[in-house]
Amino acid sequence: MKILGLCGSLRSGSLNAAVLRSAAELTLPPRELAVDPGLDRLPFFDADVEQTALPGVVAELRAAVGAADALLIVTPEYAHGTSGVLKNALEWLVGGGEVAAKPVGLASASPAITGGDRARAWLAETLAAMDARVIPRELRIPQATLRIAGGRVTDEPTLAALAGLLDDLAHAVAEAREDSDSLAS
Numbered sequence: 001m002k003i004l005g006l007c008g009s010l011r012s013g014s015l016n017a018a019v020l021r022s023a024a025e026l027t028l029p030p031r032e033l034a035v036d037p038g039l040d041r042l043p044f045f046d047a048d049v050e051q052t053a054l055p056g057v058v059a060e061l062r063a064a065v066g067a068a069d070a071l072l073i074v075t076p077e078y079a080h081g082t083s084g085v086l087k088n089a090l091e092w093l094v095g096g097g098e099v100a101a102k103p104v105g106l107a108s109a110s111p112a113i114t115g116g117d118r119a120r121a122w123l124a125e126t127l128a129a130m131d132a133r134v135i136p137r138e139l140r141i142p143q144a145t146l147r148i149a150g151g152r153v154t155d156e157p158t159l160a161a162l163a164g165l166l167d168d169l170a171h172a173v174a175e176a177r178e179d180s181d182s183l184a185s
């Protein structure tokens with residue numbers, strides 16, 4: 001099972017990137033978690049460019065998303081929403097259709113007590129519009145500076161919750177496969 005991790009923060013010391021790093025370390029064969037190299041490589045979404053000359057980096061992202069069985073998206077909360085880089089990436093992915101029916105797990109880390117709840121809610125709405133299968137279990141990490149250090153999640157209950165999110169994502173992949181098998185037969 002291949003999971004692709006997307007991070008909405010570009011910051012070198014990002015709390016959310018740390019969540020993705022820890023998720024990758026918790027993922028053992030036969031599961032794989034590959035982290036996207038950085039959504040800042042994408043140009044701003046432009047429907048004219050999409051129609052006339054799709055940038056190679058966008059084609060690569062679409063292919064990586066298409067090849068993944070599931071997505072794990074971690075988002076910072078900026079001004080009560082998700083980040084511009086993540087929204088921009090999702091806009092490029094609308095036209096490709098690779099996200100449709102794809103199981104998606106959401107996590108957010110914030111120094112605030114609200115844990116990025118509004119950013120995840122915002123993301124879930126966008127992903128619903130793209131027909132993604134956002135799994136019911138989400139991971140909120142409030143007061144994240146107390147739970148993340150040295151680029152890793154250090155808080156045991158948060159690590160357990162992250163492992164639970166990955167397990168639920170794997171179950172969603174199995175369910176999606178059963179659904180597509182029964183449609184094919």
Ligand SMILES: Cc1cc2nc3c(=O)[nH]c(=O)nc-3n(C[C@H](O)[C@H](O)[C@H](O)COP(=O)(O)O)c2cc1C
Pocket residue numbers: 009010011013014015016017075076077078079080081109110111112114115116
């Ligand atoms: C422009 C800006 C807006 C922010 N808005 C919010 C917000 O609405 N809610 C919140 O919980 N944190 C907010 N924060 C704080 C971020 O949650 C914090 O910087 C966090 O560490 C960003 O995620 P990262 O560590 O993964 O980069 C904001 C930070 C910035 C720079």
